[in-house]
Amino acid sequence: MAGHSTTHVDTGSAWGGKVSPFNVSYGKMMMWFFLVSDALTFGGLLISYGFVRHTTEGAWPIGEETFEALPFLGHGYPLAYVALMTFILIVSSVTMVLAVEAGHRMDKKGVVKWMLATIIGGFFFVGSQAWEWSHFMHGTDWGSVELADGSRAIVKGHFGEFESFTVVEAGKHHKKGEVIKESSDELYHHFREAVLAGHVKDGKMMLHDGSIVTWKRQADHEVKLIVKTDGNGVALKKRTVIEGKDAEKKYWEAVNSGEKGRLVYGANLLSLSEPNEYGPTQYAQLFFFITGFHGFHVFSGVVINILIFLGVVKGTYHKRGHYEMVEKTGLYWHFVDLVWVFVFTFFYLV
Amino acid sequence: MERDDIYEYSLDTHHSEEVGKKIRRKIWVVTAILTVITGIEVAIGGMVHQDNPYWYIVKWLFIGLTLLKAGYIVLTFMHLGDERKVLRYVILVPYFIFIIYLIFIALTEGNAVHSTWTNYGG
Numbered sequence: 225m226a227g228h229s230t231t232h233v234d235t236g237s238a239w240g241g242k243v244s245p246f247n248v249s250y251g252k253m254m255m256w257f258f259l260v261s262d263a264l265t266f267g268g269l270l271i272s273y274g275f276v277r278h279t280t281e282g283a284w285p286i287g288e289e290t291f292e293a294l295p296f297l298g299h300g301y302p303l304a305y306v307a308l309m310t311f312i313l314i315v316s317s318v319t320m321v322l323a324v325e326a327g328h329r330m331d332k333k334g335v336v337k338w339m340l341a342t343i344i345g346g347f348f349f350v351g352s353q354a355w356e357w358s359h360f361m362h363g364t365d366w367g368s369v370e371l372a373d374g375s376r377a378i379v380k381g382h383f384g385e386f387e388s389f390t391v392v393e394a395g396k397h398h399k400k401g402e403v404i405k406e407s408s409d410e411l412y413h414h415f416r417e418a419v420l421a422g423h424v425k426d427g428k429m430m431l432h433d434g435s436i437v438t439w440k441r442q443a444d445h446e447v448k449l450i451v452k453t454d455g456n457g458v459a460l461k462k463r464t465v466i467e468g469k470d471a472e473k474k475y476w477e478a479v480n481s482g483e484k485g486r487l488v489y490g491a492n493l494l495s496l497s498e499p500n501e502y503g504p505t506q507y508a509q510l511f512f513f514i515t516g517f518h519g520f521h522v523f524s525g526v527v528i529n530i531l532i533f534l535g536v537v538k539g540t541y542h543k544r545g546h547y548e549m550v551e552k553t554g555l556y557w558h559f560v561d562l563v564w565v566f567v568f569t570f571f572y573l574v
Numbered sequence: 575m576e577r578d579d580i581y582e583y584s585l586d587t588h589h590s591e592e593v594g595k596k597i598r599r600k601i602w603v604v605t606a607i608l609t610v611i612t613g614i615e616v617a618i619g620g621m622v623h624q625d626n627p628y629w630y631i632v633k634w635l636f637i638g639l640t641l642l643k644a645g646y647i648v649l650t651f652m653h654l655g656d657e658r659k660v661l662r663y664v665i666l667v668p669y670f671i672f673i674i675y676l677i678f679i680a681l682t683e684g685n686a687v688h689s690t691w692t693n694y695g696g
Contacts, residue, residue, distance in 0.1 A: 246661040249583040256665055267673045271680045278684025279691065286624050307616040311609065318605045321651045325597050328589045458692070463625070548584040551653075558651045562644055568612075569640040573619045574633050 255552045259559045262521075266563050269514050270570050276506045282459035283452050285503040287572035289378065293359055299382070306572050309352045310564065313522075316345025317561040320529075324554045327547025332536065335550055339533045342557065346526035353519045360511065363490025365412065367419075368501045369478045370486045374455025376499065377466070379475060384442035386411035392428065395435025404437065415439070416489060425482030447471040452503065511571070518567055521560050528553050604650045611639050 246253055277284045288302035295305075319341040326334030366379035389404040389411060398404065404411075414431055415424075423430040430436050449466040453459055466474060478486045485498075491508040492500040500508040532553045541547045589597070615636060622632050649655035654662055 244583065245658075246664070247583065247658045248661060252583075253661070256661070260665055260669055263669060264672065267669075267676065271673075271676050274677070275680040275684040278681055279687040281688055288619055288623075302620040303616045307612060310612050314605070314608050314612070317647065317651055318601060321601055322598065324653075325594055325601065328587055329591060329594050330588065546584045546587065548587070551587070555652055558647055561651075562647045565640055565643050565647065569615075569636055573615055573636045 249548060251552055252548065252555070255555050259555060262559065263563070266514075266517070266566070269510075269517065270566060273510050273514060273570060276504075276510065280459060280504045280506075282461070282463060283457075283504055285378075285507055287574075289380070289450070290502050291356075291572060293364075295355055299364070299380075303572060305352070305356065306568060309349060309356070310568050312345055312349050312352065313561050313564050316342050316349065317558050319345060320554045320557045324547070324551050327541070327550045330542065330547070332539070332542050335536050335547060336533070339529060339536060339550065343526060343529050343533060346522060346529065346557075350519060350522055350526065353515065353522070357512075357515070360508075361491045361493060363488075363501045366475070367416075367487040367489040368499070369449070369475055371449070371451070371474055371478060375451050375460075376453050376457070377449035377451040378502065379447065379449055379471075381447035381471075382445040384444045386415060386439055386441045388440050389414070389431075389437035390440070391435050391437050393436035395431060396433035398431070398433065398435040398437075411439070419479060419487050420484070420489070422482055422484035424479055426480050444472055447475065449474060457499075514567060514571065518560070518563055521563065525553075525557050525560050528556065600650065604646050608643055608646060611643055615639055 244253070291306055292302040293299050293305065294301045319338045323335050323338035323342060326338060364379070365383035366381070368376055368378045370376050385408040387408070391398045391400055391402040391404065394400045415429065418424050418429040418431065428436050428438055447468070449471045451460065451464045451466065488499055488501050490501050492498055499505060502508065532549050535541055535549060541549055618632060618635070622629065626632070654665065
């Protein structure tokens with residue numbers, strides 16, 4: 225068994241096989257080698273993101289325009305949510321390194337405490353990513369819109385809430401003249417279904433049961449159309465922004481056209497070859513692949529942390545005389561944080 | 575079976591309470607730095623739009639801050655700064671050589687594809 229004096233590396237025999245020239249255990253070195261290979265995978269993914277982005281230039285979505293929603297609070301908070309996610313992951317990385325430090329002092333209680341905090345932080349991160357995904361798939365109330373000249377615009381602003389529908393032509397379930405009062409979310413849901421099916425025309429829409437209704441809703445506010453691509457889907461040299469009444473008019477003109485496909489909502493999972501709400505097709509694909517692959521790492525990291533945590537509680541590592549297993553799983557956990565720092569920058573910031 | 579022909583490096587990493595105190599202080603300082611950097615990034619990201627003529631400065635600032643954050647995480651949280659120099663370089667040098675090459679080749683190619691599509695149609 226080695227103490228400090230015996231691990232001194234004699235440079236003459238360093239490569240002779242008896243001592244590690246790296247002065248680390250086999251397991252730790254292999255963890256590092258694994259992390260290097262995993263970092264190359266993530267590097268490759270992010271670089272392929274850069275490649276695709278450079279092929280589309282101005283048409284590519286911008287982080288602060290795409291990610292500006294918070295749970296319960298709605299829209300208008302650019303990057304706030306993802307900043308929160310980043311903070312959660314950084315904090316859980318800190319608690320992990322504190323667990324490692326406690327392990328170096330053979331402080332079992334400290335390791336238990338900090339590892340538990342790390343696991344909780346990991347669950348919080350996975351949970352917030354689930355919300356982020358669901359929001360990304362669902363899209364905004366507006367969707368993106370194909371204007372009369374064939375160009376496509378993303379839409380910003382406050383979407384006026386639906387108050388009620390009035391039946392003008394009877395269907396299976398509704399009589400003529402009936403006023404349908406449901407929550408604004410439910411009414412909006414019917415509206416989106418009708419838009420996607422091409423059942424909205426000239427201020428009237430057909431519901432599932434075949435009845436035709438008009439709607440009453442509150443006014444829209446601060447509507448803004450941001451046009452990034454021309455009629456052929458090619459990026460404009462400079463994006464154009466249409467605001468105010470003109471924007472409202474153009475948007476609702478497209479809604480009331482009765483044509484399918486003028487509006488696209490969210491990640492458009494129905495057809496991968498069609499555009500998504502945010503921009504080029506590849507955007508949503510890369511989003512799901514990269515954040516998904518990272519999320520999978522977080523999830524597996526949480527599982528590994530739980531296994532090691534159980535070992536700590538049982539006292540396995542204390543008996544062994546060192547907490548290197550905590551250190552190794554810690555390396556993996558920090559790596560997950562490290563990758564997120566880069567995903568945060570290249571997916572959300574620039 | 576106990577082997578005496580290899581060194582048990584794992585046993586060699588213990589430290590005392592005093593050293594631990596210093597390490598913990600360093601951890602909290604790095605935590606504060608990482609949080610502040612993230613806050614700055616989000617604030618600038620929300621304020622400066624990509625249409626801004628100075629956007630490219632902000633972009634490089636973001637990339638610089640990211641590398642700074644990554645440096646703190648790798649060197650302090652992952653303790654690579656405390657490892658032997660040779661291990662540090664075995665990990666970092668091949669990675670950076672390959673990644674820099676890949677960035678160069680992929681972005682150059684991306685720009686070329688873009689100009690092909692613009693000039694000759696997609």
